[in-house]
Amino acid sequence: MDRENHLFPEDPYYLPRYCGYLPQFKYRIGKTYGHHSSDILTDTNVRRSPRYVLSSTEPVIPQNPTREVAILRSKRDNWGNEIYTEHMLPGYAGYIPKNQHYFSRPYGDVCKSALSHQELEQSHMSQQKREDRKLFSAKTGLSTTARSTNARIPYPPSANPPKSSYFEKPDNPMWFKSGYTGFVPRTRELIALGYPKSTNVGLRVFNDNLEGNEARRGETVSVERPPDRHEPKAVLYPQTAGMVPHYTGYIPGYKYRIGKTYGRHTYNTLRIYGKNDAANRSQMISA
Incomplete structure (x- = not known):
């Protein structure tokens, strides 16, 4: 008669420490995790998914990896982008657009698919x-200038670049919204003011200092020492x-003196005597 081995459960079963959901497992007691999982997966009365593992264990192969690489290379050639390439290395802490839509694949493949998705x-x-x-x-008969997306548009040399908010004219409101994390000059010493108000005051003081420095440019500077x-x-x-008496500071040599009052012991503590102090010294010693 063949002896049955009940040490290992029959397939299918889950290994211990499996963190996925197992229906009705919390109502089962008295057996190991493997035996309970085997009973649940083979029980026809338990409502469960026909798939043992809900996520696919097969490797996901990109639909057209050659096209993705071609898209990223064309972006690099046209715009000179050396950050988003087809060879993204794990550990890059920057932002990858469309990265949240791709997962369960190596980091390089996820970045490649996400970046090509963004470009498309x-x-x-x-x-x-x-x-x-x-x-x-x-419809209107007006001509419009269509810009090509494959050509890099150079910045016109004759155009003035946008001016920073730090150098606005005094008649213009200068302030930043709450939540701005950039540096705002001359605001560290301002307290008890709202953020827009403090940035407005700081920027005005900053511009006043710049105008004063420009006005004094070329003047002779003389430094006088008081x-x-x-x-x-x-x-x-x-x-x-x-x-x-009751002086709590340090007195040199006081702990080695005994037999006199506090005032006598502390008279001329540093023992500095002049020519006219000889009589006083002898008088103190005799006392």
Whole structure:
């Protein structure tokens, strides 16, 4: 008679520490996880999915990887983009557009598909804009200049670049919205003001300082040093009197003196004597 082996459950079953959902598992007790999962997967009365693992375990192969590479290379050649390429390395912490729509694949393949998706969407939008311009010109009779998406448009040398908000004229309102994380000059010392108000005051002070520096450009600058003031220093240890009792500061050599009052011990603590102090010294010693 053949002996049955009940140590390992029969297929299908889940391995221990499987983190997926197993219906009615919390109502089963007395067996191992493998045996319970086998009973549930083979029980026809349990409502469950016909697939043991809901996500596909087969490797996802891009539909047309050659086309994706061609799209990314054309973007690099036309716009000089050296960041978004067909060879994105894991660990890149920058933003990848359309990255949230692709997963369960290597990082390089996800970036390749996401970037090509972004480029195709941009090209479709540009094509739609060109068609809208043609339709508009056909209806109104006005000509429109269609811009090519495959050619890089140089910045016109004669045009003035956009001016920074830091250098606005005083009659224009200068302020930043709350939540702006950039640097705003001369606002660190401003307190008890709302963010738009503090940025407005700081930018005005900054522009006033710039205008003052421009007005003083070319002037002769003379630096005058104020004369040194020799103020008399406070005497900590007087020579002609003792210290007041209950003085909590340090007195040199006081812990080695005994037998006299606090004032006697602290008289001329530093032992500085002049020619006229010999009599006082002998008088103090005799005392």
